[in-house]
Amino acid sequence: xxxxxxxxxxxxxxxxxxxxxxxxxxxxxxxxxxxxxxxxxxxxxxxxxxxxxxxxxxxxxxxxxxxxxxxxxxxxxxxxxxxxxxxxxxxxxxxxxxxxxxxxxxxxxxxxxxxxxxxxxxxxxxxxxxxxxxxxxxxxxxxxxxxxxxxxxxxxxxxxxxxxxxxxxxxxxxxxxxxxxxxxxxxxxxxxxxxxxxxxxxxxxxxxxxxxxxxxxxxxxxxxxxxxxxxxxxxxxxxxxxxxxxxxxxxxxxxxxxxxxxxxxxxxxxxxxxxxxxxxxxxxxxxxxxxxxxxxxxxxxxxxxxxxxxxxxxxxxxxxxxxxxxxxxxxxxxxxxxxxxxxxxxxxxxxxxxxxxxxxxxxxxxxxxxxxxxxxxxxxxxxxxxxxxxxxxxxxxxxxxxxxxxxxxxxxxxxxxxxxxxxxxxxxxxx
Numbered sequence: 001x002x003x004x005x006x007x008x009x010x011x012x013x014x015x016x017x018x019x020x021x022x023x024x025x026x027x028x029x030x031x032x033x034x035x036x037x038x039x040x041x042x043x044x045x046x047x048x049x050x051x052x053x054x055x056x057x058x059x060x061x062x063x064x065x066x067x068x069x070x071x072x073x074x075x076x077x078x079x080x081x082x083x084x085x086x087x088x089x090x091x092x093x094x095x096x097x098x099x100x101x102x103x104x105x106x107x108x109x110x111x112x113x114x115x116x117x118x119x120x121x122x123x124x125x126x127x128x129x130x131x132x133x134x135x136x137x138x139x140x141x142x143x144x145x146x147x148x149x150x151x152x153x154x155x156x157x158x159x160x161x162x163x164x165x166x167x168x169x170x171x172x173x174x175x176x177x178x179x180x181x182x183x184x185x186x187x188x189x190x191x192x193x194x195x196x197x198x199x200x201x202x203x204x205x206x207x208x209x210x211x212x213x214x215x216x217x218x219x220x221x222x223x224x225x226x227x228x229x230x231x232x233x234x235x236x237x238x239x240x241x242x243x244x245x246x247x248x249x250x251x252x253x254x255x256x257x258x259x260x261x262x263x264x265x266x267x268x269x270x271x272x273x274x275x276x277x278x279x280x281x282x283x284x285x286x287x288x289x290x291x292x293x294x295x296x297x298x299x300x301x302x303x304x305x306x307x308x309x310x311x312x313x314x315x316x317x318x319x320x321x322x323x324x325x326x327x328x329x330x331x332x333x334x335x336x337x338x339x340x341x342x343x344x345x346x347x348x349x350x351x352x353x354x355x356x357x358x359x360x361x362x363x364x365x366x367x368x369x370x371x372x373x374x375x376x377x378x379x380x381x382x383x384x385x386x387x388x389x390x391x392x393x394x395x396x397x398x399x400x401x402x403x404x405x406x407x408x409x410x411x412x413x414x415x416x417x418x419x420x421x422x423x424x425x426x427x428x429x430x431x
Contacts, residue, residue, distance in 0.1 A: 009186045010188065015374075040375065049123065052126040070274060078283075107131045117136060118130055128142075165188045232380070232405075235378070241364045252327075280326050331366075344366055376395075382419035
């Protein structure tokens with residue numbers, strides 16, 4: 001018996017201006033086959049782990065609860081740094097908050113239909129927070145599990161990069177055609193991995209784009225097979241964020257120590273949680289009364305674009321707190337050595353030397369024009385071929401669009417089903 005299916009592919013970090021007939025012919029063809037969302041926007045921070053949670057739930061961090069790629073969690077005298085991508089952080093988050101994400105994911109919403117599958121070659125945090133209450137069939141190098149987080153015993157021998165993405169794609173297609181789930185999500189590590197490692201526009205970057213494009217083509221063939229069987233498939237190809245090129249790396253926590261805000265460089269009273277081209281700064285212990293003073297000092301630094309506190313964070317869809325400052329790193333007009341536009345400083349905690357290594361390579365996390373503009377194209381019923389949407393859309397709109405396609409209630413989401421707005425927004429023929 002046939003049913004509706006939503007198939008989603010995330011090509012981590014891809015930018016709209018990299019989708020061309022020359023670099024990504026498959027994605028360029030899909031762009032013409034459906035609707036291209038030219039003004040797609042990410043969340044703040046424009047970082048993968050929080051973005052994965054937002055794509056899964058249709059909500060901003062303020063609603064779902066995962067602040068960013070890294071976080072400071074309270075300890076005696078201040079805060080302790082945690083990397084949200086590490087496998088152990090999943091349980092650390094649960095122990096600290098007494099729950100996982102505060103809003104349901106697509107995999108939870110479709111559990112009463114034909115279920116969900118997720119194949120991910122991203123970090124464990126990005127993968128597991130996409131299904132925080134473990135309703136899906138998960139295929140990941142850290143753990144493969146059935147609904148209920150029951151280990152299947154299967155081992156996914158992958159690593160970030162094209163080879164691992166190819167393995168994940170093969171397993172995804174096998175599971176898609178075997179289970180025919182209501183929702184199926186494939187998360188590729190490329191081109192993001194290569195964009196971080198090499199200058200944007202380099203041969204390494206372009207080869208990674210081409211490889212990801214070929215894998216999208218393999219999934220597109222599987223989608224056509226499902227359609228030939230009579231399934232009504234919504235096919236979504238996108239990314240979680242874009243990229244800027246690094247101009248310099250700023251050791252933010254070291255600078256705060258040197259300015260006298262920390263009594264020792266590794267003390268817990270101030271902890272910086274870098275988000276790439278942005279950072280969260282946590283204040284506790286003896287430094288808790290110096291947050292306003294630190295914010296004023298940060299506004300005077302050439303490497304800071306903007307400082308956010310309190311309700312300004314809430315307006316960005318972020319979680320405010322009286323112990324927190326967020327900064328967006330300084331943006332620069334121009335292009336990198338390969339002529340790719342979009343330049344930003346990046347935040348680190350202590351390392352003074354990393355800037356030379358990362359210069360002209362890709363980074364994201366802040367509010368720059370290119371890092372906040374991910375890819376989105378949708379092919380299927382409700383998405384007329386050959387149209388381009390110029391009005392703003394969001395990664396939080398992906399989950400509502402899937403839920404609308406599957407005929408489920410569209411509740412507790414910040415985003416909107418994009419099918420609903422197509423009669424009201426301005427469209428133009430896609431190039």
